[in-house]
Amino acid sequence: MSDQNRQILLRRRPQGLLAPDDVELVTSPMPELHEGEALARNLYLGMEAAMRNWLTGSEGGYMEPVAIGDVVKGSSVSEIVETRCDAYEVGDIVTSLGNWQDYVVCQDDILTTKVARDVEPQRYLSLYSSAGVTAFLGMELGAPNEGDTVLVSAAAGGTGSIAGQIARIMGAGRVVGIAGSDEKCTAAVEQFGFDSCINYKAGDLKAQLKDHCPKRVDVYFDNVGGDILDVVLGGIAPRARVVLCGAIASYLEGKLPGPRNYTNLMSREATMTGFITFNHWDRFEEIFGRLRGWADDGRIRVREAVFDGLERCPDALNSIFTGGNIGKAMVKL
Amino acid sequence: MSDQNRQILLRRRPQGLLAPDDVELVTSPMPELHEGEALARNLYLGMEAAMRNWLTGSEGGYMEPVAIGDVVKGSSVSEIVETRCDAYEVGDIVTSLGNWQDYVVCQDDILTTKVARDVEPQRYLSLYSSAGVTAFLGMELGAPNEGDTVLVSAAAGGTGSIAGQIARIMGAGRVVGIAGSDEKCTAAVEQFGFDSCINYKAGDLKAQLKDHCPKRVDVYFDNVGGDILDVVLGGIAPRARVVLCGAIASYLEGKLPGPRNYTNLMSREATMTGFITFNHWDRFEEIFGRLRGWADDGRIRVREAVFDGLERCPDALNSIFTGGNIGKAMVKL
Numbered sequence: 083m084s085d086q087n088r089q090i091l092l093r094r095r096p097q098g099l100l101a102p103d104d105v106e107l108v109t110s111p112m113p114e115l116h117e118g119e120a121l122a123r124n125l126y127l128g129m130e131a132a133m134r135n136w137l138t139g140s141e142g143g144y145m146e147p148v149a150i151g152d153v154v155k156g157s158s159v160s161e162i163v164e165t166r167c168d169a170y171e172v173g174d175i176v177t178s179l180g181n182w183q184d185y186v187v188c189q190d191d192i193l194t195t196k197v198a199r200d201v202e203p204q205r206y207l208s209l210y211s212s213a214g215v216t217a218f219l220g221m222e223l224g225a226p227n228e229g230d231t232v233l234v235s236a237a238a239g240g241t242g243s244i245a246g247q248i249a250r251i252m253g254a255g256r257v258v259g260i261a262g263s264d265e266k267c268t269a270a271v272e273q274f275g276f277d278s279c280i281n282y283k284a285g286d287l288k289a290q291l292k293d294h295c296p297k298r299v300d301v302y303f304d305n306v307g308g309d310i311l312d313v314v315l316g317g318i319a320p321r322a323r324v325v326l327c328g329a330i331a332s333y334l335e336g337k338l339p340g341p342r343n344y345t346n347l348m349s350r351e352a353t354m355t356g357f358i359t360f361n362h363w364d365r366f367e368e369i370f371g372r373l374r375g376w377a378d379d380g381r382i383r384v385r386e387a388v389f390d391g392l393e394r395c396p397d398a399l400n401s402i403f404t405g406g407n408i409g410k411a412m413v414k415l
Numbered sequence: 416m417s418d419q420n421r422q423i424l425l426r427r428r429p430q431g432l433l434a435p436d437d438v439e440l441v442t443s444p445m446p447e448l449h450e451g452e453a454l455a456r457n458l459y460l461g462m463e464a465a466m467r468n469w470l471t472g473s474e475g476g477y478m479e480p481v482a483i484g485d486v487v488k489g490s491s492v493s494e495i496v497e498t499r500c501d502a503y504e505v506g507d508i509v510t511s512l513g514n515w516q517d518y519v520v521c522q523d524d525i526l527t528t529k530v531a532r533d534v535e536p537q538r539y540l541s542l543y544s545s546a547g548v549t550a551f552l553g554m555e556l557g558a559p560n561e562g563d564t565v566l567v568s569a570a571a572g573g574t575g576s577i578a579g580q581i582a583r584i585m586g587a588g589r590v591v592g593i594a595g596s597d598e599k600c601t602a603a604v605e606q607f608g609f610d611s612c613i614n615y616k617a618g619d620l621k622a623q624l625k626d627h628c629p630k631r632v633d634v635y636f637d638n639v640g641g642d643i644l645d646v647v648l649g650g651i652a653p654r655a656r657v658v659l660c661g662a663i664a665s666y667l668e669g670k671l672p673g674p675r676n677y678t679n680l681m682s683r684e685a686t687m688t689g690f691i692t693f694n695h696w697d698r699f700e701e702i703f704g705r706l707r708g709w710a711d712d713g714r715i716r717v718r719e720a721v722f723d724g725l726e727r728c729p730d731a732l733n734s735i736f737t738g739g740n741i742g743k744a745m746v747k748l
Contacts, residue, residue: 339675344674348691351689355685357684
């Protein structure tokens with residue numbers, strides 16, 4: 083085992099995408115374990131849009147911002163390699179807040195969860211992860227009725243691709259995606275079972291929305307906010323449910339204009355609701371169980387966009403915003 | 416009885432407030448009654464913000480726009496003065512779509528409802544009216560819990576003044592208003608029982624909101640939209656309910672920017688819902704009964720802002736937007 087721990091530290095607050103000089107890859111000595119601690123080697127690091135917010139240092143999030151000089155924060159699936167903690171044995175697989183580094187010190191606390199070894203470890207960052215829970219909770223709130231039209235933004239992404247499949251399982255009549263390239267639209271339809279998918283970069287979104295959702299939108303799973311949310315609000319059906327699961331559009335550019343078409347919430351007697359996945363810790367176990375059932379039955383297919391090596395972390399995080407991948411972005415160490 | 420019917424016709428679509436030349440007061444011959452019709456003399460004409468929208472000719476409302484040359488549309492409480500319809504006797508009081516004129520022809524249809532004579536007729540435009548139903552439905556959706564802080568915009572207006580009192584009846588812990596003058600704030604507190612009222616013209620709304628709602632806002636009854644909605648979204652409590660009952664701010668100026676703080680619906684896990692009062696015709700009877708009970712018990716106090724004479728209709732309608740009155744605006748003929 084190495085006696086060095088490579089880490090990526092935040093050097094300055096990024097403007098827009100993460101720039102090379104915003105972070106620095108350093109080599110630190112391996113941490114020493116105290117009683118009650120275990121050392122875990124990070125196998126995969128998960129990339130989530132919210133992480134970008136933690137770098138900005140803005141208030142009001144559910145996680146403390148990353149301080150300048152600290153290791154960049156992020157989720158991980160990791161293997162215990164040394165232990166002074168009764169909760170973990172060497173060889174255990176855990177999900178944790180492993181951060182952008184090779185090794186992390188874990189304790190027996192809420193941040194670290196021992197997981198089953200009969201699942202490929204990367205699945206703990208894609209399906210059995212905050213992405214999977216977000217997809218589930220969003221669809222639970224949207225509650226598609228039999229036959230409803232469900233629209234999902236970022237449909238080829240780690241969350242949207244699962245949300246669309248859950249909508250189908252819940253009985254939606256028509257599941258339509260929105261994505262940013264023809265390749266992603268093809269993946270949404272062919273791999274994730276969407277009925278159709280709108281490439282919002284390929285033409286007027288309003289007109290495409292009418293084509294793809296001729297009976298308007300009953301449930302909108304919103305991952306992105308911004309202009310897309312506004313256009314979709316223009317096309318909601320009576321008693322529609324708009325579920326706000328993220329606002330990627332605002333993470334890089336700061337607060338965007340609000341959706342002018344919010345007034346349709348009145349004329350269509352519709353509802354817009356939001357939630358924070360991490361407020362629902364107490365349900366993760368139950369939800370993972372359901373997702374596992376659907377995955378085992380072949381009703382949910384998952385795809386991961388794997389970047390290779392710690393030094394690719396900035397690229398992997400940026401890819402969420404530039405829309406480079408299909409499936410859940412992660413880094414393999 | 417006169418053999419003339421004075422009417423106010425729409426001559427051109429207004430820009431902003433209704434200007435003198437937008438309408439014309441004409442004298443028409445009294446309509447002739449056919450079998451199944453009754454003639455009613457309008458006693459009071461109700462003024463509602465939505466009427467202004469019907470003059471603009473914009474699509475998407477729940478009522479056909481008023482055509483150029485037609486009588487301006489609006490609600491009325493009227494007395495039957497001549498009848499060839501079995502449903503009505505001379506002397507009956509009805510609520511109807513009487514429009515801006517002295518006399519209206521009624522039929523036995525959904526537009527006209529015979530009402531009890533033991534209530535002052537103007538109450539059928541203030542409390543037992545769409546304003547009262549809007550206040551009720553809005554609070555039903557907002558569903559204040561015991562002890563909640565409920566905030567009501569246009570608190571001295573025909574709808575807001577009732578909404579605040581219903582919030583109190585439903586168990587709200589703190590009922591706070593927003594209004595546009597000290598006089599209206601005083602009325603909200605002294606006549607309508609609000610705990611306090613913010614004069615949004617008297618200083619920074621955000622700071623005042625913090626003062627008046629130290630535990631943030633659990634339920635917001637939104638009558639106005641625009642900047643006020645945006646600021647309030649900045650101050651909502653976890654699991655808040657924002658109920659959209661109107662967007663006066665947008666009726667005159669067209670579509671306004673959306674509320675940038677809608678993202679707080681996510682971080683506070685809150686809900687924003689809207690409704691159209693007239694979609695709930697089937698519940699009017701039930702709701703009027705409840706309002707009557709509360710009014711009879713002295714738990715709801717109502718105030719009317721009465722303008723005198725048909726020619727005052729434009730002023731009365733404009734007063735809703737310039738914020739000139741306390742209570743429900745109406746014209747006495």
